[in-house]
Amino acid sequence: MRPPVKQPPAADRVYAHVKEGVLERRYEGGALLTEGELADAVGVSRTPVREALLRLEAEGLIKLYPKKGALVLPVSAQEIADVVETRQLVEEHAARKAVPASPQLLARLEELLERQKEQAAAGDLAGAAVTDRCFHAEIVRSGGNEILSRLYDQLRDRQLRMGVAVMHAHPDRITKTLVEHEQILRALRSGDAEAVVGLIHGHVSWFSNLARGEVR
Amino acid sequence: MRPPVKQPPAADRVYAHVKEGVLERRYEGGALLTEGELADAVGVSRTPVREALLRLEAEGLIKLYPKKGALVLPVSAQEIADVVETRQLVEEHAARKAVPASPQLLARLEELLERQKEQAAAGDLAGAAVTDRCFHAEIVRSGGNEILSRLYDQLRDRQLRMGVAVMHAHPDRITKTLVEHEQILRALRSGDAEAVVGLIHGHVSWFSNLARGEVR
């Protein structure tokens, strides 16, 4: 008799389902989800669904309207601007704090960059995106501020959602990303805080212009 | 027959109840709340209690342990440092952006300062604290970044919780606060961004030293 595979909690399953749906645009911005639908879709009751929706609202992906449903927030120009501005603020702050960089941090970043190169070479776009994300998160995490780290993770989620379309339209971007990461790493190693900040500023803001055009 | 007063939703009542309890230290840090207790205390069923606890966890006031209960997070030195650092980051950023200050912003800040003075003179400590909070929030809100505004509100909640004890131990602090607010306002009006930032930096960090001593 096989030991019964322990499913992750129902609430987490719903959470993952909805988040994926929203991030991958399977649920369009502006769509109105109802608890019943989701419950059926995932195969659980409405109780865990409510939990998941609550968490997602706290993250800013959806907005709950009483007695109406969960609105998948459409990405607005305002949101893009806010996300980019906040990312810059948090990440540049962390970078300043990270100089001079510890050997551990440098090693970890190097490893991540290496991995991303391999993934890019292998055409694994999704994997490269994940690694890219880790690269930046690692810098922020090195600041040791839990509040900022959590915030940053949420920002990356939201940006991911805006970025899917843009990314596909600019496949060469991955190369630029790699180069820029190398520059950042080099600047970190040399201990030039302002250079790091400048590079990150440019690196983060690259698509704010592009994205702006996409959403009008 | 009076039209029955419409109660706010049960979930909101629980949320407010717990939040108050935690912020005012009626629920001590380290205490383990159970859904059943809270449900009885507020007079609702456990379902809305869960909702409230979820929201509070997202705000970082409590931590939910599966099958155990809701732990009221004790304020740690780490948390104090994180909150202060993040407040400085957000508020200084907003201040830089706010220069040169719009007449509307200046007017609003003046009004708030005036009100706080009156409250302080009348001995209305709680009211003055609320107004103080609005003063800072107004500056951040003027930046027009919703993400940062929301974050900032949460930070003020958490700081409020740490600050109660400290505040009572230093009743003269209110006077200093007023003076500093006036300085900030003056600097804003003169358009000297760096002066504003410097003042805010000092103003926000004033108690990080004090608080550190209190929690060991």
Added chain:
DNA sequence: TGCGTACGCGTTGTATCTATGATGTGCGCA
């Protein structure tokens, strides 16, 4: 024909009930 009202459906909000897992305690055995 135009407006106002009443009804019906769909959705969330809340309560209650059951299942399951965690924890501490006490008994039995070595």
Added chain:
DNA sequence: TGCGCACATCATAGATACAACGCGTACGCA
């Protein structure tokens, strides 16, 4: 006396049932 196992207790996790509310629609009346 010390260790280990079984059980009682209590918490959450989830499902289900019910109530309340909002909104659109259709009907009736002027």
